[in-house]
Amino acid sequence: MSDPQRPSAIGDDLGLGAFVPPDATSDEQGRRHAHPVTPIVHGVAALPFGIAFAFVSLGGVLASIGIGAFLGAVLVVVIIGLLVTGWSYLAWRNLWYWFDDDGDFRVDSGVVTRRQRRLQLSRLQAVDVAQPLFARLFAMAEVTIEVAGTGDSRVRLRYLTLGDARALRSEVLARAAGLGEEAGEAPEAPIVQVPHRDLAVSLLARSVTAGLLLLTVVIFLFTWRIEGWGGLGVMALTGGIPILVVVTEFIRYFGFRVSESPDGLRLRFGLARTETRTVPPGRVQAIEFVEPLLWRRWGWVRVRVNIAGVNRDESGGSRQETLLIPVAPREVAVDLVQRVLPGLDLESLQWHEAPPRARWRAPVQWRRLAVAWDGTILASRRGRITRRLAVMPHARTQSVRVTQGPWERALDLASMHADSTPGPVRVAALHLDAVFARSVADDQAARARLARGTDTSTRWAQSGE
Amino acid sequence: MAADIAFTCAEGWTPVSSRLSTARRITLLLVYVLVAGGVVILLLVPEVPAWVSAVVAAAAVISFVWLWWLIGRRVRSFGYAERDDDLLVTSGILFRRLVIVPYGRMQLVDVKAGPIDRRLGITTVQLHTAAATTDAAIPGLTPQDAVALRDRLARRGEQRSTGL
Structure with missing residues (x-):
């Protein structure tokens, strides 16, 4: 349960929330339901759509008849709300979640088609607690659990009370980190607020x-x-x-805050919809510092990250940007990144630059194009107006590509790409000398293999903190 | 040409079946049947000046011949090599690429064949890693080769598998 001593960063800060008891009903096997108020939240959330629908379908009638049509529209809205509520009641009744004896997270759901899902917590990528606007009116929150995998690897539980949601998140994180089930919610220390x-x-x-x-x-x-x-x-x-x-x-x-907890960095943000995102160390696949031209006078950078599983919606296509911080002074940003990629040292990197003939292929950014590596990471930089510096640990390299377009071929150049899980960050060393690009690619494949052999960062809580 | 050194492989590339060219040329023919239909309609419409139709027809013929020839070269450019720790796949003429996939990073290996491919007895082996940008497809293998390759890859992947 949430600790009353600790200031609640996301919570019923609209001040409108109905009091909802912390009540996750469970059956004799320890299987749990979402909160019973869930169908009503869904029903209320459907009202704007109902109103829009009534407006569109009865728009002409409304103008001509007046009060009768208005009542008709209200009726339509109410019926839509009730239908949604009824349907989500059935969905709520059939939704069960629990931790099974093997330590996996299990979810049974579905009204017409029943689904049984088992999430291997050893492959956990992230647990998010979010409060959509309508859920906030009821002081409710949703929990999204992501595991690594190519298919549908996320589960969204709607809705739990904020306290239950936080407790579930810390239980999932504790189990995934290899701790006991009753580790309690991890304490957190604020680092930075934008x-x-x-x-x-x-x-x-x-x-x-x-x-x-x-x-x-x-x-x-x-x-x-x-x-x-x-x-x-x-x-x-x-x-x-x-x-x-x-x-x-x-x-x-809005109000982007980063704090540190044993589970990893915890990000909280949002005005209408507040989100909490936990970035466990060792789950970060790649990061990128973005530095637009006009930000340089203040020394600001934005940090984008790839986290496996997070940049995917149900259809598998979404490319929503995941940020570590939307804007921060460079030192603060580097400090944040060092918390998720320990031992990162950007200062002592040996940069291998693109040859001067690359100016014919990339007249603006050729001076910035370069690649570097050390014992643990591969880094690439590009962009003249908006500077980009991407970093990927060797242990996170999925595959390596060398590409060459016709223009590059004429100049004897080639580009090297290190592939990461889906996300906003691309690690690409563009327009290098062709033979050099290939040798970097071969070496990177070898470094990736070696790094994976010794990598222990996925079980971060056990690996001796 | 010096640029080619970047796309060679010391172990030598295994080429793919030339039947892949046949398969792709059949697809090309099917597309150009539609194009030919469009050109015929253009010729029949009296409002269109004859020289316009002639230019369109000539463009269609030239592009057809060029693509026909290009398919042959493209298919010959495909190659793969199984090294001790990773698989290399290369392809492309204008836009060349070379992919290195460490065996330990493969998440699944697909073997697939469309209707034309099945008639001609060729199959595509597609490797997937956790990265969506990994573009490692080897088309134009015989079904026996494809299955054998898949099994070898799966075995090596298992031996070298690590987490994400």
Whole structure:
């Protein structure tokens, strides 16, 4: 259960939440249900869709008849809400989760088609607790458990009380780390919080965003000058899209906080939907420092990470960005990264740069293109306007590729890629000397093999802390 | 050419069956039957000037011949090599690539064949790792070779398997 002493970072901070008792009903075998209020949450969450549906389908009638049609619309909305509630009641009744005797996490679910799933906790990648907006009204949370695997490797449990959700998360993490089942919720120490102002400024100052906004200003000046108001439509596009992106990301990453716990780094963020994400050390597949041009004056960087299993939705296609931190001064970012990749030393890397003839292939960024490695990691850097520095531990290299396009071939260049699990980070050493690229690739395959033999980071709690 | 050294393999590449060219050329023919239909319609519509139809027809013929020839070269460019600790796959003429997959990183090995492939007796072996970007498919193997390769890969993968 959640500790009342510790300040609750995500919680019923809307102040509207109904009081819900911490009640996970369980049967005699220790199998557990989600919270009984779940169907009602689903029903309430369906109301906006119901209203939109009523609006679209009865829109014309509404305008003509008035109060009668309004009542009809209300009826439609209520019926939709009840249908959803009824369906999710059935789903709730059939949803059971428990830890079996082998230490695996088991989930039985399904109304029409029954599903039985067994998650091997030894392959756990991440456990997230999130509070979608409507769940927050009821002080409820959802728990997402990710294990490594190619297929459908995530389970989402909806909804538990926040306390139950946290308790489940710490139990899953404790079991996965090889500790006993009653390790209790791990204590955590705050490391860094992103100030709201920095977040807003940094989002506005990203290269593409800033470029588009500048373009919008230019278009506006022209439009105003020559009074050709056709430019307004273009402005809506060049100005509207970046502003939309900025606002969306601002809401998503609002109040980004990182704290450290024995389970790993714990990230909390979100305005409308608060999310908690735990990044266990040793589960990070690759990281990238991103440094847009305009951020350099403040020395800011963004850190993106690949975590196996996280960048996938049910269909397997999603490429949602996973961040370690949306914006932070470089030292803070490096410190964070060193907590998930212990022993990382970026200063003493020996960079092998792309040859000068690469300027004919990449006239802007050729000076930045380089690859480096040491005993534990492979690093690549690229990008002149937005600088990118990607790092991948040898033990996380899935495969290595060498590619060569026609233009590269004419210049005797080739690019080397180290493949990681799906995620935003790509480790690519572009436009190196062809023979050198191949030798780096062969060596990287060998380093990956050796590193895997000695890698113990997956059972981090047992490997002597 | 010096650039080729980067895409060689000391152990030598195992080529794939030339029947893969036949399979791909059949697919090409099927596509160009549709293209030919489009050209015929163009010729029959009186509003279209004759020279436009002629240019389109010529473009279709030239691209067909070029692709026909390219398929042969592309198929010859495929090769794989089983080394002690990893599998190498190479392919491509304009855009060349070479993939190194350590055996311990393979998560599953697919053997698959479409209807045309089955008629011609060829099969594709596809390797998957935890990375979606690993693009290691070996098309144009005989079914016996494919199954044998899959079993060898699976055995080596098991011996060298580690977590993620």
